[in-house]
Amino acid sequence: MPRRLLDRTNSALERFLPEQRLFMKSDDSTRFLRLRPLTQASVLAVGTVLFGWSIVATSLLFIDNISEGSSEQQAAISQKAFEDRLDSLSSERDSRASEALAAQERFQTALGQVSQMQSALLQSEEHRRELETGLHVVQQTLRRVMNERDAAKDELAGLQTGSDGSVNPAARTADMSETVKMLSNALGDVATERDDATKEAEAARQETEQLALSKRQLEQRNDQIFSTLEDAVTISMAPFDKMFKQAGLNTDKILAEIRKGYSGSGGPLGVTMSSKSPAALTEDDKRAASILKKLDEINMYRIAADKLPFQLPLKSQFRYSSPYGYRWGRLHAGVDMALPVGNHVLAPADGVVIASEVEHGYGNVIKIQHEFGVSTVYGHLSKRRVKKGQKVSQGDWIGDTGNTGRSTGPHLHYEIRLGGKPVDPMTFIKAAKNVF
Template sequence: MRSRITHRIHFLLERLFPEKRLFLRSDTETRFIRLKPETQLVAWTGSAVVVAWTIIATAILLMDSIGAGNFRAQAQRDQMTYEQRLNALSSERDARAMEAVAAQERFNSALAQISIMQSELLATEEKRRELETGMEVVQATLRNTMRAREEAREQLAELSAETESPTVGTLSEDAVGTVDLLANALAETAAERDMIAADAEFAVDHAREMELELRLLQERNDQIFRQLEEAMLVSVEPLDEMFRAAGMNPQNLINQVRRGYTGTGGPLTPLQFSTRGGTPDPDALRANSILNSMDRINLYRIAAEKAPFSIPVTSSFRYTSGFGPRWGRMHKGADFAAPIGTPIYTTADGVVTHAGWSSGYGRLIKIRHDFGIETRYAHLNSMDVTVGQRVSRGERIGAMGNSGRSTGPHLHYEVRVNGEPVNPMIYIRAGQDVF
């Protein structure tokens, strides 16, 4: 049975691989090598394995090369996208900085214009009071003149009646003297009457001129008031929006700042243009409203200095990480990357409560501000402040470094409200249009 199977296999191999002979001839003899079917099968199988292995290896190499090329191209595309994004952020930051400078200049210009307009308003109000006093004097003079004119008319009528009653022929010498005296008095009274009438007409004309001048003065005052009110509106609204965008109640901030500034230099004293009593003067009400707006702006500026609306890095930097979850953990601040030694500035007025080493933070500065706000500046290379020192917004407090648990030179900046971390970019973005 076994020999039969073997014989059949050998028969099939002979059909596929017939026996061949390879002759080797030399000068003296001829030899041959017999290639059996089994030998040819082994040689063919080996060749097929070598060719298949070559094809597979070549395909693998080509696939690896194509994959590596795609990976490098994707990496280059990602790098270009990242660089474009960084350039866009840098351009946007520069634009916001320029807008902040322009807004500050507009704000200062508006305040200067308000000061000038307030001086003009007070001057025009003083002139208006003088004109009112002059009007009262003119009106009193006019009333006296009119009364004197009526008295002169009555006297003239009486004298005329007396001179017409007796006849000229029956008059005695005494009567003639009396008549002459009365005639002279009548002439003087008529002249005085004409003078009083001329004075009255002049007083009326002068009163009309003063009324016209007073009306023009009131129109100018109204124009000054409108300009002041518009300037107040333009100045107050951005500050309101800034505090609301930061999640802060503007009225509560105003009340808190006012409680801390109740001495000299606090709220402005209201104006009182009239001492006659009665209904309030509309101009006084408008002026007091403007003064209240100016007081609100002053209080806003004080509050803005005490809240972290500024940015801690003013040199060129890269915004590398934001507030929120990162690598499975909560990132409680914002990271700004720049070379070691880049100056770091405080973002609001406050008091330094910590300046030293703090485990993962490295060299850390903590500053306590008003309204329950605290800012932290971590991974510093050096610190320029000490505990208990008072600092102002924009004051240099240290230099950027790579201390603590850090992968490279950068500033880790935190803002905490009543101990809870909040996104620092909320305050920075809110202050971009104002500072």
């Protein structure tokens, strides 16, 4: 049956591919090789397939080269835009910080002026009370003198109309006249003192009103300063808070840990605030305390950001050649950043080197332990420039990119681990765009 099928197939193909014979002649004999139609069709089919495969492979290589060049250009453009965004955000952050510091200095100056005005107002109030007391005494004295004058006048009138001859009326009249004259002079002096006291009291009242007006104006200026400071602090804190939340970190726990290591305090303002009881604090004191607390939180955020890997480990241009995730059933625990051999690899945060060695698969590898249970891994390096146990700071040169270990080309394998478990480094890298 197979033989008959081959014969039929050869007969059908013979119209298009007639049987060919290939003669091979030697010195003493002649041989030939029969090429049946089916054999010729098989050879043509194999040749066609090989030719088509070569065309497709060449096209794919050509398209890949074109797309790789386009990707590099797009990566360069994205990197440039990212750096410009970093510069603008840094400038904006610095200007906000300068405005906050200037506003804080103005606030300190305003607090001093308020304190001086309050002291002057208290002195003016005390002086006014003293003047009122003196005026009250003068009025009592005046009433007493007027009563004595009226009594003297009545006694003089009685002597002039009802004298019984026992006392010399003329002498008594002269004495009473002298007494009345003396009392009149005293009354005039008292009236003058009363007028002077009234003028001083009026001047003190006007001065008190002027001080009260100045105090209200100063309170309004202080309120504007407080509002500006509160807005600046809120704007400055929001990107930090968003960055830590997007990275999946517990901000309360991190800030508490930072405060343990940075718990020193002091300065004139701190002493003044802490010396007051809660009942004695004014609204301005409370607002100032709230602003200082938020500024302290911003400083804590900045310290924590330096201790966590939010910065990129590379300053040179690169492209992401492989993301975090599962590949062929195995977890690729980091991201691959493709770039030539010999580029600097930098520490993205403060930490301690816990490994600097050659490891199967990773080649030359460096591992750094950061704060809060976060660690980073740098694989396939050409050189390791730090040793185990060495402390590094953010931006320190720790190694060079390479192609060691299980690698198909020069690149940096970068991992971030939380509590020893790998997480996607892009979580930190994308979160950092809110601040850096």
